[in-house]
Amino acid sequence: MARYKSHIGSNNEASVIVASSTSFRKDLADRIASGSGDDAVINAAIADLPSSGGSVVLLEGTYYCNNSITLNINNIKLLGQGRNTILLPTQSVTGNFVVTTGTNCFLSGMTVDGTIG
Numbered sequence: 001m002a003r004y005k006s007h008i009g010s011n012n013e014a015s016v017i018v019a020s021s022t023s024f025r026k027d028l029a030d031r032i033a034s035g036s037g038d039d040a041v042i043n044a045a046i047a048d049l050p051s052s053g054g055s056v057v058l059l060e061g062t063y064y065c066n067n068s069i070t071l072n073i074n075n076i077k078l079l080g081q082g083r084n085t086i087l088l089p090t091q092s093v094t095g096n097f098v099v100t101t102g103t104n105c106f107l108s109g110m111t112v113d114g115t116i117g
Contacts, residue, residue, distance in 0.1 A: 020061030080110025
């Protein structure tokens with residue numbers, strides 16, 4: 001599922017684009033979240049990356065997450081589109097909301113809202 005886009009991330013870096021149910025440009029996405037349990041879609045996008053890593057790009061919008069997002073591959077970038085990319089838990093998450101078990105993991109360009117939505 002991972003695509004190679006030279007304009008996202010490093011040259012020829014694998015990337016998966018995810019749109020939320022509220023994103024304007026869903027046509028750009030490899031995966032589209034439904035607005036419920038969006039963490040599963042984000043985690044599936046991470047799983048789509050090769051073992052060498054890459055980028056998961058979250059388009060603008062609100063991602064309603066029931067569980068943690070797990071960065072479990074080395075060299076992963078989870079990249080939002082600025083403050084209008086919002087990760088919002090829909091229930092109390094036990095432990096950390098974003099879990100990193102890989103090395104060289106990077107998060108940027110998003111708002112993580114601790115308010116249960």
